[in-house]
Amino acid sequence: MAYSLDGRTLATAGADGTVRLWDTKTHRPIATLTGHTKGVTGVVFSPDGRTVATTSADRTIRLWSAATNRTTTVVAARTTDGSPVFSPDGRTLATASTDNATRLWDLDPDKVATEVCALDRKHRWTQLIPDLPRSKPCGS
The missing domain is CATH 1.20.5 (Single alpha-helices involved in coiled-coils or other helix-helix interfaces)
Known part of the structure; x- marks a missing residue:
């Protein structure tokens, strides 16, 4: 689960392979991001708030446009575990995996x-x- 930097949106990761975006003021859902085929293991907003990154048990990392709620990039990964982390400039995404490796993805x-x-x-x-x-x- 992750808050956008402005605190207006909360993203929750689902075991059903979806990510739900919630309006923190009204407590109502804004959107459901679909595309993963297995449970979502991590979610994070980019520093500029324009991108949501997700990791999944389906062995993919997805980048989503926060404006359109659509997938912009899908990266195949050997395994992923836990939440991804953006670098402060938003140009690199770090992920951890079940094979004890940390990977840096150039965006x-x-x-x-x-x-x-x-x-x-x-x-x-x-x-x-x-x-x-x-x-x-x-x-x-």
Whole structure:
């Protein structure tokens, strides 16, 4: 469970795979975030309040737009356990897992795109990302 920084919204994690957002003034639900296929194990708001991050027993991390209540990003993770934590600048998400590892996820899209395209230049795209066709933004 997590409060938004302004305290107006409370996010609760559900064993049914949903996250519910609550108006703290009226105590009424604002939205239900659906997409996880197993119980949600953690939830947190980004420092700017625009993103909600969730972890789940379905082995995914989801980022949600707090404005639209829609998934913006899904990341496959080996395992996740407990609540994720944003860095103070909101560009990194830290997660813990049941294999005793802590992982830092870079959320800067430009940096991630550069790193993925570098895999392509090293001819490792198909080795590391076999189910995803080579991306056009990386060039030909």
